[in-house]
Amino acid sequence: MLRYAVIRLLWLIPILICVSLIIFVLMDAAPGSIIDSMINEEMTQEDIEELKREYDLDKSVFYRYGKYMLGLFRGNLGSSEISGLSVFDMYKTRFPKTLELSLLSLVLGTLIAIPMGIFAAKHAGTIWDNLTTAFTLIGLSMPSFWLGLLLLIWFSHSIKLFPAGYDGTWKCYVMPVIAGGFSMSASITRQTRSAILDVVRQDYLRTARAKGVPEWRVTVKHELRNAWIPIVTQIGMMLAMTMAGSAVIEAVYSWPGVGRLMIEAINQRDTTLACGCVILTATLYVVLLLLVDIVYAFIDPRIRAQYSAGRRKKRRAEA
């Protein structure tokens, strides 16, 4: 298993190289460049040329990319071209806030979703199932920023229950977490429901009942334990997605997180900052998915066996 994890982590290197190259080329291809947010109309052409030279814009994108990668290999993510602050510091200050939001939304979403999914699966075909499906459809189609705005208007304006933006107290977490958790819970519910439906047809449940296992234990110990795999996959993916910056929720609630940071970097064509953010987020993503895979091994012994494929477990084939 250790070997497996190490190999997965080694894959990070080609992934990061690819990802950074793509960002560089895309940002370069996008009309406009970093100096455009700095140009004011009083500058002359020479001023602008000089500014370009300052940011290496007179050289090809590959030169700039090369310079960036050189720095990267030395472990230096560079400084934001606009503000001059270290990319890593900027990301580091804002990351915990995004992490908090993502984790809390995920917890809320999961707490809602899993019981609901089980409930829907158990009552498949009845009106309860239809209601649950309606709920998930609403959650999936409702843009999270719209829900965020609605919550903002209802609970910050009409009833002054929660603050409208980040202010450091626990109260300001409530609305963004609900907005984020709601949309997440929709997809997890769906996934849980179909995972359980899948499992419910299995023969080994019949064996369990024939043994006299009480119904609740059949659900929890036998059904759920087998249904975890697709659910955990979904949760892992959702977590990675929100960590990549629930930029939308962050924009609505003025949340000082990395989603907003990335968007601002792109808007200002600050390639170093944008690339740095993407690289850090990609790394996080890879690590997270790796963790999810490791969790699988704890849930499903068949997968655990695959990981230890190097070591043979004696497979006696005789009956």
Next chain:
Amino acid sequence: MLDECMTNSDVVLDVQDLVVHYELKNEVVKAVNGISFTLQKGRSIGLVGETGAGKTTTALAIMNLVPKPPGVVKSGTIDVCGYKMLELKPKQLEKIRGKEISMIFQDPMTSLNPVISVGEQIAESVKLHENVSASEAYDRAIEMLELVGIPGERAGEYPHQFSGGMRQRVLIAIALACNPRILIADEPTTALDVTIQAQVLNMINDLKKQFGTALIMITHDLGVVAKMCDDVAVMYAGRIVEKGTLEDVFNDTKHPYTEGLFNSLPDITKRESELKPIPGLIADPTKLPEGCAFAPRCQYATDACRERPPTIHQISPTHLVECTAYDNPGFQIEGWQNHG
């Protein structure tokens, strides 16, 4: 208390007039249409019939495990050691299942939970029904594994690490872990190789003798019946068409369907002869006729057979047949034919 068999008599299972239907949206599947039989302590009965005859439904009904929608037990009583299975509440049923009566199923490949070790799955049964600690239960599980011929140190392994035959043995271990009075085996060897079949059947027999378990062997294979069973009940379209001891049914076959079954068996000694199958298809349980369900395929069928349900004839104290043809005292089937 639901601890011991509630009756002291020899009869451990008494099924009377069981009717089970599956009510679907557009049609009703009449799976079991009024069957009755009893089973005594330590004896084994074979439930024979083709696929779709209602054997598995009967077995599930006995455990009260028929899937509730769409399955409905329309009428009948089932008495397991004096417990009225169809009237008990779920909590009580859970205490009986696995303890007084156990079942093993047809497909061993999918009948075990893939994420729990085999030892755990056996121990689960023990812990549910006996007042022992977790480690004691686990020890018991290891014992059971040894009993079915699997080395005890493999108790921590997972089902995917075992072959089909071994898995079926694990299932047998689970079923017998709490020493039930009745074991229902639903086509336990159908999915296994012929050589393994023999091993598993032998093992079931040995255990049955060792523990004094009564056995219901559900199968379509007459050979298995011959080997394992004291009594036989032949089922067709949800009814028992012939019932008796092994002697009665095999040597004094009465019902045309039973005759047809025997005739369908290939004779390994007569290689050049032709197979003699029963003409027609098995009755459609959603469209059962007024009269005898077998009549459309029966070479002896008369108008009377087609018009009303078949008469029940008690040939001997142990032997029963449902066939209108026997209204005519002189009637006799041709018996087993030598082919060719």
Next chain:
Amino acid sequence: MKPAKRSLCLILCIILSIALLAGCGGGKTESSPTPTSGSESPSPTKGISETPPPTEEVEYYEHLNIAIGDKVTVIDLFNPAFGSSQVGIISHAVFDSLVDMTLDNEIVPGLATKWDTDDYKTFTFTLRENVKFHNGEPFTAEDVKYTIERTKATPGSIMASKYARIESVEVVNDYEVKITLDSPNVDFIADMSVPYAGFANKKTCEADPENGSMIGTGPWKVTEIVSNDYVSVARNDDYWGEVPVTKTMTFKFVSEETARYIMFENGDFDFCGIGSVFVEQYENDERFSVESYVMNNTNLIAFNFKDPLMADINFRMAVAHAMNREDFVNITLNGYGVPAEYFWGYRTEFRNTNVPTYEYNIDKAKEYLEKSKYNGETIEIVAAMAHPISNAQVLQENLSKIGVKTEIFATDGPTLTSYTPWGNTDSQIVVTSGPWTTLASSVSMFLMPGSIGNKANYDKPEMTELLKKAAMTFDAAEREKVYAEIQEIVATEIPYLPIFNMELFVAGWKGCGGVKLYATNNHDYAYAYRIKQ
């Protein structure tokens, strides 16, 4: 002060006072156009821009929260990224310039107590003594020299192009500095009066290259800055000028408008810039006061002269007659704006109203179109940001009425900047908003070949000569004539057509005051206060 300068100031004062009076309060005077149909000229419940706070014993809020309109990335005189739209607001608080310009366009002493020039080429400034930077370092001529030279050496920094014309800075003594330009410039003093022509301390910057340039001499010192989020400042109790009554302030940018308004109404902001949609609601709400001002920038349509069709005067005349300015004001600004007849900045000096203007007349427009080279092709209009894009759409609709087909390319700021300069654009019409200052010389941005702001790619030697001449004419009256001629040419050749001047609003809670709202949007919050009710 020199007599020429004095009369200039006087004229400006008069013009602008009248305009100011016309802008606020319900009174209407002849010299200023009034807002259009629909809504009445808003009579704001005043309070926000009263300058001296009332002197009775009142209790002030110690901390103020101010919502700003755009993000502040850094505070650093030498970093081009500081030059965002909020640079004026921050600079008013943190830095001081050598001279200041009041709301009435009058030049008053700042860090310099006296200034002198004979030829508008060499300027001598006498600096104020006993001025300290926020960290206690004294302000001297060395700092002036350092700031100017370092700015010149940093391409893209806000004052770089202005200081580019400075040839040398000589430190005569601690409190006297001589600045020599490479050629005479009548507007040099006015240039130095912008709030972001501030000064940093040489010693501090050299000791702390990262954050040293945040230390200024202004009434407020920076306590915290979270890039693109907020800036917190604390009162400079050792300030050489008047010390504010408020103790701390936070300038915060909230990108989501809904959230910003909710926060304002919840009391999380004391001051907030508001959109025209909310004006009526807030004016009628007792808790708030609303102040309005007309923005100096005139929104314009620029014709790309590099395109043969656009270079055809008949086509341009057709467009001029097809434009219905009422539509623009009503649709883009919800009626809160002034249709512009003149290309000039609203409050820019030397405004010439004796130039040809073109009224809305569809028949005339069609006539001109016939005469023009237009052959049914589709014209591309490019615009960036909400208002210009909306204007582009109105223009499209107006032009469709005379049968001109158009296509709009809507984009974002940086893209537009890279897309339009120096004739590299494919677009024929650019909808834009020109950054007019109060100085007439800012017109060269639009008309000088090679300038970024010259979206029309206008290049006529006659005009270039006039622009240069104006910069060299020391006498104000003479200069006025030159600019009058420039405006006439523009109005006749119409490389640019004016659309409107926006009316902007700032709202505050009852008891708020002390804010100076400049038409250039470089508001001065240094003396903002809020009285406890």
